[in-house]
Amino acid sequence: MATLDSDISRDVISHQEHRGSGAIHVIMGPMFSGKSTSLLRRIKSEISIGKSVAMVKSSKDTRYAKDSVVTHDGIGFPCWALPDLMSFPDIFGHDAYAKLDVIGIDEAQFFGDLYEFCCKVADDDGKTVIVAGLDGDYLRRSFGAVLDIIPIADSVTKLNARCEVCGQKAFFTLRKTCDTKTELIGGADVYMPVCRKHYVNNQALIKPSKEVLDSDKARRESCWRQLLL
Ligand SMILES: [Zn+2]
Numbered sequence: 745m746a747t748l749d750s751d752i753s754r755d756v757i758s759h760q761e762h763r764g765s766g767a768i769h770v771i772m773g774p775m776f777s778g779k780s781t782s783l784l785r786r787i788k789s790e791i792s793i794g795k796s797v798a799m800v801k802s803s804k805d806t807r808y809a810k811d812s813v814v815t816h817d818g819i820g821f822p823c824w825a826l827p828d829l830m831s832f833p834d835i836f837g838h839d840a841y842a843k844l845d846v847i848g849i850d851e852a853q854f855f856g857d858l859y860e861f862c863c864k865v866a867d868d869d870g871k872t873v874i875v876a877g878l879d880g881d882y883l884r885r886s887f888g889a890v891l892d893i894i895p896i897a898d899s900v901t902k903l904n905a906r907c908e909v910c911g912q913k914a915f916f917t918l919r920k921t922c923d924t925k926t927e928l929i930g931g932a933d934v935y936m937p938v939c940r941k942h943y944v945n946n947q948a949l950i951k952p953s954k955e956v957l958d959s960d961k962a963r964r965e966s967c968w969r970q971l972l973l
Contacts, residue, residue, distance in 0.1 A: 762870030852877030
């Protein structure tokens with residue numbers, strides 16, 4: 745009994761030592777801005793200094809591979825594809841989770857429990873979490889819970905892409921199709937990065953055109969390409 749008590753108190757002390765010793769770093773920006781590449785670079789840098797790391801991404805994102813984070817330029821890294829984050833310690837194994845120093849999360853906008861998980865990892869468990877995700881959707885609305893974790897983050901990096909029309913810095917993602925679902929997963933076939941000028945100009949064209957096209961389904965497929973060119 746005495747042993748059990750001392751084990752429990754040692755666990756409690758060990759747990760308390762971890763409290764508040766973690767960190768949260770956020771990498772955000774539009775599509776094609778190098779978020780996954782930047783996340784992988786930081787993860788590899790942690791590995792190079794001997795840290796134990798794990799990568800997680802949403803199981804909704806199966807664009808390139810089911811069990812790896814792959815950047816748009818095709819570089820991959822093994823990861824866990826999960827429907828939510830809070831189940832990660834159970835799936836990964838609690839002993840293995842306890843030994844982790846760093847957790848990388850890609851496509852973080854798809855996780856509804858992002859805020860809760862980041863609090864747990866950094867505040868309670870003393871680990872570093874590096875989060876990469878879209879800050880806004882194709883209508884420039886806040887996407888998922890990525891912006892919610894800014895108040896609890898140590899650092900926030902907003903990356904930019906290059907505008908596909910003019911080559912200037914691009915901060916927004918333009919959808920090329922008529923689909924209005926917020927979570928439409930796709931790559932360069934569906935989305936393109938654009939600067940403010942080309943976002944605003946194309947949205948002005950898309951809005952009135954969409955009302956006409958909604959009543960003419962046969963023409964839907966060809967509409968946006970014509971508008972964007
Ligand atoms: Zn532009």
